[in-house]
Amino acid sequence: MKITPGHAAGTAKISYKVTFPEAQAHYADVEMTVSGLKQADLELKMPVWTPGSYLIREFAKNIESLTATADGKAINALKVSKNTWKINTSGVNTVTVKYKVYAFEVSVRTSFVDVSEGFLSTSGIFLYPKNMLDQPSIINITPYKGWSKVSTSLEKVNGDPFTLQSPNYDILYDSPIEVGNQDVFSFDAAGVKYEVAMCGGGNYDKERLKKDMPKIIEAETAVFGENPNKHYTFIVHNRQRGGGGLEHLSSTVLGASRDAYSSERGYNGFLSLVAHEHFHLWNVKRLRPIVLGPFDYENENYTTDLWIAEGFTAYYQNLILRHAGIATPESYLAAMAGDINTVENQPGAKIQPLAEASFDAWIKSYRPNENSYNTGISYYDKGAVIAMLLDLQIINNTNAKQSLDDVMRYMYNTYYKQKKRGYTDAEFKQAFEKFSGQNLDEFYAKYINGLADIDYDKYLGYAGYKITNAFANVNEPTLGIYTRNGNGDNKLVTTVLRGGAGWIDGINVNDEITAINGAPVSDMNTALNGKKIGDKVTVTVIRDGITMDIPVTLLKNNRVNYKIEEVANPDEKQLTVRKKWLKL
Template identity: 75%
Template sequence: MKNFKPLALAYLILLLMKISTAGAAVVSPKIAYKVTFPEAQAHYVDVEMTVSGLKQASLDVKMPVWTPGSYLVREFAKNIESLTATANGKDVAASKTSKNTWHINTAGISTVVIKYKVYSFEVSVRTSFVDVTHGFLSTTGVFLYPKGMLAQPSTIKIIPYKDWTTVSTSLEKIGGDQFALTAPNFDILYDSPIEVGTQDVFGFDAAGVKYEVAMYGGGNYDKERLKKDMAKVIEAETAVFGENPNKHYTFIVHNRQRGGGGLEHLSSTVLGASREQYGSESGYINFLGLVAHEHFHLWNVKRLRPIVLGPFDYETENYTTNLWIAEGFTAYYQNLIRRHADLYSVESYLGDAVGDINTVENQPGTKVQPLAEASFDAWIKAYRPNENSFNTGISYYDKGAVIGMLLDLEIMNYSGGKQSLDDAMKYMYNTYYKGKKRGYTDAEFKLAFEKFAGKNLDDFYAKYINGLAPIDYNKYLGYAGYKISDQLADSNTPTLGVSASNQPTGKKIVSMVLRDGAGWKDGISVGDEIVSVDGTPVTDMTTLMNGRKVGDKITVTVSRDGKAYNLPVTLLRNNRVQYKAEELPNPTAQQLAVRKKWLKL
């Protein structure tokens, strides 16, 4: 080693000191939450947020406006009250600067404590609910995040209410303490709901993963049967993608008098169920369908996802035209998986598949709104339906499930029953989630479909995804040796073309007017009270058409805004369809191969 001159040596020491100082300056703030329930009876959760290690003049804290998986701006900040900030035991100025942002002066402050209350009294799988029986924390609506710090880890300390004994969540525990949790970043925190209370918890292993089921609200469920059948669902879904990426997974199930719905998360899900539904075979199978749907999302959308759905922007809408894949294909698989797991019969599966077709074809909006547009407009339409939504839109769940079936049959037909939509899904999962470590574009998924279908799908997309062309169902079902026929094709039943709800007073109030139906054409409106037909008081809407035929002219008297109107109406044919699946005679060897692959015979 050569000797340095004194000046050069001094310069080197100074440079090393600067590098050391610069490295020391990059110290990330620490974020910790304490959650308590001093007013659980009034449906409040109290949050104390401590941010330490600050070296900035101000801090903005924000509340997400939506929760991933539920595409609606829900304005969670509306539930926050009494927000204060303190440092060293003294109040610090905290002012609200936007609908979901609080600005805190942290000049000369290294640690700030922010306290606030969250009103939590909305029953759904997407929103928080607290009472004396339990606390369900939908984390996007509970925990503020510091602006610019979404990548920061955080800890959560839960102080349970009175006799609450158990925490169920996919978040990691600190030192084995279930009431002390940690999240590596806010995307994980916001994707990990927390159930606190006295829920009934049981577990099982499936696909090499430990599963926990947390049942709130009681119910007539059979734990041992659920363990066995939920494991079948999980194994069948894992077989689609070839791996189960979790170490552990949590099902949080809210059993109520009437319940439904689910919301997917990265390593957990929240399900809504009716507590007595497990006692009937149809109710039990329907619950397994919900399990299959939400659990399938751990791959499809949580990992294999449209490119805009992560990293998330929690302050505004995240638009995509691909919810027909993310949600629609998941709806298709929820039935297919139950069939592949041998949880219900071929006849039941075909009935459900054709039921999706009936749902799509009986909705006038299918002729108005393309499937890709239904996805893009989810933020303003899907979760905000009105009395005319049935006429103007289509569900990307229902039509997406139908499109998934068509593409599955196309791939199976091309490969002679050797490949299926499973192969396309697995290819996309491996290529984009695992390989490129990002989401996919619409064009990239289309290329994958074409790769496995062995054909260009421009026409398919133009007609069925981006257009409004009638679907040739029998072309695709024919690949498996089936066809559908309309059981109502020869009917000539008249209809008024409206739905009316019975009010407690006995009044018949119009709740929906069917596009291009008799009521639509002749001026009946939503909100009208149907008083009489041809002078006879209406007491039963179900018998209104008795003795009448298509083309009859009737006078419908309605009460509208306190005034009576006599509306001449010409009855039209009820155009409702009721398809049923049937086997084609003398199926070919290829059709039987496709059928065997599709239905796992």
């Protein structure tokens, strides 16, 4: 690891004690001891973000009642910035700092404490001493009454699950900790011990998961040629409505709906999430953009390559289910068509290039507003589409001897294992060119850094497929808005589509539609029955408590509904590419 000033080696010994005396009020109490000090002052800092989630979250906002003592006497701990406390340690060998962390935000990236569990998203729990990010630490956990288990990828000290050790802060901040009474089961896959901690109950079938999760792990390990972990932990938070995931070096945190496992859609959706987050243990946690490590925990870490780090992972999450024999070829193609439709139906895809979407993740992706649909594109969705294009091109150009798998394995071996550093944008481009055997300047100019329409038929044609638009012959009018139920039968406008009728004629987000041409609106799907493109309607809305009539000229609904279908009479090479791509 390249040493930066924040990662300079320190000489102090660091330990933490975590207790939950007020779990019912959502607090974790932390006692931090730093000994072996030989400096005039000690600065303690709290990260402002957590790797994998590209948003400044200001975790220090949850800290309160911070005090410091030395030799049994209180010493001053002065807060000198939003996330920094400075302690005078002149003549002091050991300092003990106590503070409380409020933890009541339900997500895979933030800590949550109540009487049922304590989930510690460690970058928002543990302060670190300035210039000592390379320093090891010991964490001792005293569980709340009735709690009996700890689940984490951190190593135990002398086999004690409540005493953990971390070799440095990059590992500590990459190792969430679950404390409670989670249902734990385990299995072996790819030579690695896996533990799954199910929190919050649910109708999951452990035996079925123990068969299907290893299939995913084995298929992903085959992409990279090795599984670099000795053990790996899945922490799954099952809630009434749950979703999302956050990758870590040797673990992941997943959000799931506790009663969704019994449906095939819900179960396969969970497996897709497992495949996505587990694929990250290679792609982004080890094979990663050069700026993402060593981390700067106090500032944004900008990269234009999240379309590779996240978008390619989104591509593989479905492809792996196919290669593992869990998804059928038809369901996989339907999933890819879904990604294409997401991109093509979003007006922002014509405004924001893919590389820019990656760079602006810090200010846009995690801070969507009512106009985000019109101004940006997800590096997940479009990145997955670009991965598909490159995969098909490589398979075609090499006569099915190689695929995107070979690029990923080459980059992993070259930059993570041999060079022991991250990659630059230019280096990944060179790898694509190496395996596709052609210059990709035009491809990058059009699809990565530009806004060109994607030629889907060209790339899908390599495998004997094409896209068809099920809405091609639909000639219906639309207001160009999305709504949800408002007060009574009223409809609340949530999105106004760029260039649509509502956009042009002045319907606003948060307008509450009460009538169209004087008739109450009970169903937006039937509100325009009998109307034609070019017709003028009067939309009655309540805006900020004032009723107004807005004349609107209806425009054509330009939404697409693409499906991936077989071309007539695919030739031998197309079938060979298809066999390689879909592992038929």
